[in-house]
Structure formats: structure tokens, C-alpha cells
Amino acid sequence: MKKDMIFFSTEGKGLTSTSANHIANLAKEMVREIETFVSGLTLYSTSVVLIGNDNVNIINEGDTAEALDKVKTQLHTIAKANSLIAWLREAIKAKERLQKEVEDLSIDEYMKLHGIEKPKLPKKGTALTEDEYYASLSLDERNRFYSLEALAAVLGKAVHPNGSIANAREQLNKRLKNPNTVEGNGRDALIYSYAPTVDVSRVDEIYFSVQKEFREIQASLNAIKFDCLKAVKESEIEVQTAFADANAKYQAELTRIQDEMSTFQKKRVREIGNLKIVIPDSLMGVYDEVAHLGKK
Secondary structure, eight states: GGGGGGESOOOOOOOOBHHHHHHHHHHHHHHHHHHHHHOOOOOOEEEOOOOTTOOEEEEEEEOOHHHHHHHHHHHHHHHHHHHHHHHHHHHHHHHHHHHHHHTOOOOOHHHTTTTTOOOOOOOOOOOOOOOOOOOOOSSOOOOOOHHHOOOOOOOOHSSSOHHHHHHHHHHHHHHHOOOOEEEEGGGGGGEEEEOOSSSSSHHHHHHHHHHHHHHOOOOOHHHHHHHHHHHHHHHHHHHHHHHHHHHHHHHHHHHHHHHHHHHHHHHHHHHHHOOOOOOOOOGHHHHHHHHTTOOO
């Protein structure tokens, strides 16, 4: 960008791009006319005469020494005019290049250019896990949880179908309904009799007592697990809310910077568009000559 500023005046003096293009076109036309003259230079005259006739007819007059003397000056004029054209064309391209650089400016380049710290993309936090929740419990609370789990497992296994107590109770009730069984035939037949060793009501009392305790233990466990799930869910909501808030702030800051950059770009493009193209002192002579042609 800085290298292109050599073409422009910082004092507002010079040519607009439109004027520079017009001058370049005039210079090109002037070069074409001079080149036509130089390329058509003839240093001899041509005459023709009929045989037997003394009348000599000159059909082409050669250029004079005066015209020849102008050639070197005209070649220098062509070179200077071409230099002027090149300067003006490059200046126009430089202005277009400067404007495009501003228009294509990325937000990262803009922030670096203006010393703006880039907003940090927020990272989502980590929510509490069940393991972390239980790990946060006190020694007594954690031990109680494990003890309840162990007791619930033992009691549940005993009173569930096929459990030790449930199975013994079921077998007792079957024997009470069928206290005798026969195996074998005739004289070899064996009769088995079954008699309860404990009161049936006592069995039911123990069974339902264990079952009740299991349900109470399970309820206590469920309460602890509910507290765990509640804490985990609240943590997840808290993490999500914090991330959403941080992301909203990030997007708002990014939008603010983008709006600021857009304003800067429009202003800078206008400033570049208003830059005037300077004519180097060495080209002022040919510039004046060309500019004069445009006024004829």
C-alpha cells in the first residue's frame, strides 16, 4: 500500500483518475501522429521521365534537412509521452489497487492494523458428572450411600422372586398345601411327610419386614440419586447458560468490530478516490504539451 502512495499528492494537487486517463489517451494519440511522421520520413525525392522526352516529373519530394533535424527531438518527445502514459496508467492502477486492498480487508487484518485485540471465541465449560457429584460428598455421606447400596442389594436379592427368603416361604406354603408325597409303588412305596418347623405367620412377618426395609432403603437411595441427577442437570443448565451468554457477548463484539470496519472501509475508499495523481517534474513539459492539445 505504501509503495503506491508515490503516485499521489498529499496536498490535493494533481489529476483525478478521469483526467489522468484523458491525458494518457491524448498522449497516445500524439505519439501515434509523431510515429506516423517519423516512420514516413523520406530522405530522397523521386522523379520520372519518359524516354525521348526531356520533361522531368517529380512525383515525390523528399524531406528536407530541417525535417531531419527534428527527428531526434520528436523521438525524445515520443519517449517522454510514453513515460507520461506509463506513469498515468500505473497511477490509475495503483489507486484501484489501494481501493481493492481496503475493500478486501479481512477482519483479522483490520484488527491488527488498528491494534484491536481479537475477541476470544468462548469455550463451553464442563458440567458436573455423577462421579464428580458422589466424589464431592463428605466421608459420612459417601459411606452411607455405599452402605445403602450394599444393603439394598442384599435385601432385594432375598425378597425378589427366587430370592432366599422368598423361595423358602414359597416352598413352605407348597408343603402346607401338600404335606405328604409318595414315591415308588407297592411295598417299595415311600411316604414323605412335611411339617413346618416355624410358625407360618412368623415367616410372613420376617418376609414382609425385610420387604418393607428394602423399599425404605431403596427410597433413601432414590432420594440420594435424585439429588445427584438434580445437581448434574443444574450444572448442565448453568454451563449451557454461561456459554450462551459468553457467545452472545462474543458475537456482539464481533458485530461491533465488523460495523466499525465497514465504516472505515467506506471512508478510506472515498479518501483514496479523492487522491490526486501528481506529475513528476521531469514529465511536466510533455504533460503541458499534451494538455494543450486537449484544449485545441
